[in-house]
Amino acid sequence: MPRTIAISPSTEENRLTDQMRRALHGYLPIDQYGMIGNLHTAALVGMDGSIDFMCWPEFDSPSVFCRMLDKDKGGHFVITPENSGLTCKQQYMPFSNVLSTKFLSEKGVGTVIDFMHRPRPRSRSHRHMLPWLVRTVEVIRGELTFDLECFPAFDYARAKHSLEIQDAGEVEMQQPAKHASEAEESIFQSVFAHWDLTQESAQSFVGAQTAVFTPEKLEHNDGLGFTSNPADHEAQTAVHQMDLRFVVGCTGSGSCPLVRLESTPHKSGLGNGVTSRFTLIEGQRVTFILRTTPDVFIDQIRKDGGGEKEVGEYISKYDTKLSMKYVEDLLEDTLLYWLSWIRSCSYKGRWLENVERSALILKLLTYEPTGAVVAAVTFSLPEAIGDSGRNWDYRFTWVRDSAFTMYAFMRLGLNKEAKSYMNFVSKISQEKNSDGGLQIMYTLRGGREMPELILPHLEGYRSCAPVRIGNGAADHIQLDIYGELMDAVYLYNKYSNPLAYDEWVYIRALVDYVCANYDQPDMGIWEVRGRRQNFTYSKIQCWVAIDRGLRLVEKRDFPCPNLDKWRKVRDHIYEEVMEKAWNSELEFFAQSYENKDTLDAAILAMPLVFFCDGTDPRFVKTMRQIMLPPHRGGLTANNLVFRYNAVETDDGLSGEEGTFSLCTFWLAEALSRASKANVTMLYKAQVIMDEMIMYGNHVGLFSEEVDKSGKHLGNFPQAFTHIALISAAFNIDRALKDTRG
Secondary structure (H helix, E strand, O other): OOOOOOOOOOHHHHHHHHHHHHHHHOOOOHHHEEEEEOOOOEEEEEOOOEEEEEEOOOOOOOEEEEOOOOOOOOOEEEEEEOOOOOEEEEEEOOOOOOEEEEEEOOOEEEEEEEEEOOOOOOOOOOOOOOOEEEEEEEEEEEEEEEEEEEEOOHHHHOOOEEEEEEEOOOOOOOOOOOOHHHHHHHHOOOOOOOOOOOOOOOOEOOOOEEEEEEEOOOOOOOOOOOOOOOOOOOOOOOOOOEEEEEEEEEOOOOEOOOOOOEEEEOOOOOOEEEEEEEEEEOOEEEEEEEEEOOHHHHHHHHHOOOOHHHHHHHHHHHOOOOOHHHHHHHHHHHHHHHHHHHOOOOOOOOOHHHHHHHHHHHHHOEEOOOOEEOOEOOEOOOOOOOOOOOOOEOOOEEHHHHHHHHHHHHHOOOHHHHHHHHHHHHHHHOOOOOOOOOOOEEOOOOOOOOOOEEOOOOOOHHHOOOOEEOOHHHHOOOOHHHHHHHHHHHHHHHHOOOOOHHHHHHHHHHHHHHHHHOOOOEOOOOOOOOOOEOEHHHHHHHHHHHHHHHHHHHHHOOOOOOHHHHHHHHHHHHHHHHHHHEEOOOOEEOOEOOOOOOOOHHHHHOHHHOOOOOOOHHHHHHHHHHOOOHHHOOOEEOOEEOOOOOOOOOOOOOOOOOEEHHHHHHHHHHHHHHOOOOOHHHHHHHHHHHHHHHOOOOOOOOOOEEOOOOOEEOOOOEHHHHHHHHHHHHHHHHHHHHHHO
16 A cells, blocks of 8 residues: 655745735734844844834834734835745844844845844943844845835824935946045035945945935824824833935945835825835845934933933934944944843753743843833734734733743843842832732833723734733732742842842832732733632742742841741641642642632642642642643643633633643643652653744744644743743753753
């Protein structure tokens, strides 16, 4: 009987499939993007050379490009070859967040290098960041014709804008200049652009153009149902003006290309964009620089103590004449910044490349001025394709996510970032709610207001409405955040810097709050939109909060007037969980005291926070139940873990969702902790870890969820997932070393 051999589709077929997806519904798969950023904001760059998402100038500013959420109105910035017979590759340059997208064809090979500037480490002349998005196009073999489209859509595609094309003229030069500086002065009287001059070969030069986009502030009803700007919550900064400039350079002999920008009406009628078509031959480069007004960063220089001289120097650098040499300096600054930073990473284990990439992504998600960590750079990417409504804004800092991030940084020896976030924690701890507790999330500057609003004029990713900005969960009661925060504070005191007395006073008050409120029902770690319950995970984290407080008292001899009460409440919570959360018939820890027949993958964190040992029989039975497939009452499919059964659980929302990547990494780590009693569990932990890493995209980025077909769902890239990867890698490595003796 002949065998049937399954042949995987070729690279070309995969590429065509992605092209057809874009043509079919106008959207790239979520996992077809890389991310660049500057610790103030970030952008997602598709494998086809399109920037389809960017909020500017800060993470929680209104979007300028968000074609991921509306293929027609969202706005985009595309640089891609016109040749249809292309193969696309994308990777990060080594040890950096500089992204390279390569296009290969029979006619030629070209690259687009994308980055946002970071200042050179320890340099007096490059101390401040330039708020520039830099895109350099180069042909390294043959000849390619590129199409450029830049269609910004300001204020979540609600504000119209005007467009002005400023032309610096056209100049031809057949002989090299003796002195580059003299040529610059004689040829270009404009600050818009100038070009490199080499002494070895003749060069041809063309004039520069700048496209200046000036948005109009939305002050009245614009026909989309808004009578005011709903994005005007705390500290959102409007982009008053944005310009696109370019520099042309030749690295060899021959003529440089003539690049001309043209004004083209935007398809949605919300504004104007620019288009260009240009041909490059081997050795030719064009750099496009998208800039915003520097006001925000000038204000930051002043806040950091900079005087008018320093501000003047910054403005001079911002308005300097552009050249390929200047662009190369910016790239070198940025590469050295990231290389210098990642060198401090102490992890040397089996998954080194994956851990370092996750660390670099977590650093990109850090808001430099305050040390806060954004949960993800995107908003309203769906957790399920359809009408489930599970679309949320993640451009804020969750106490939970940030505490886990601080833990991840400390595990990797990156204590500077942990200290920055601890300063942020100290600030919010001094400004508690009226009842003495904390909000579950804050803006990146520590603000509390983030009203949840729907943008009905955007269709959503693949028509998955609604598109939301803001987050209504900000006023949720989620008691687990205190355990996660206190665990991070305890580790900070142990591995980074000893707590000061004033910090202890604020932290001590939070433990007192937990002791007074642990018995209240809450909305849980998954922020359900249904009824409040006594979630088991929340009770466990309340135990953690008090336990870490007691450990700090023991280690540091801090004063604690309520020490006896802390011990009594901690022990009471433990007994209560063992009694009320344990389902003796089904033999697993339940999601909540009220839903004792419902599993929840958050229980996997039990041994991770030392509530119980990984070999505890009750925990092992719960873990084994979670590892069963859903049709047998479990939560695991193809070694991927659902957080709970969304169909059978009333979470206040409709529809299904994908497997939760965080929970899959938690399962791998829990197995490694249980392997002390059964070494085969350590092998299973490695298998799950390796398989889960395989679901990362082509540059190692993870979204929140993975669907049944292996595609990414939810906001992207998500800090929580990368944190869990780092923690699992660290602890599985440690278990492997213990096993080998």
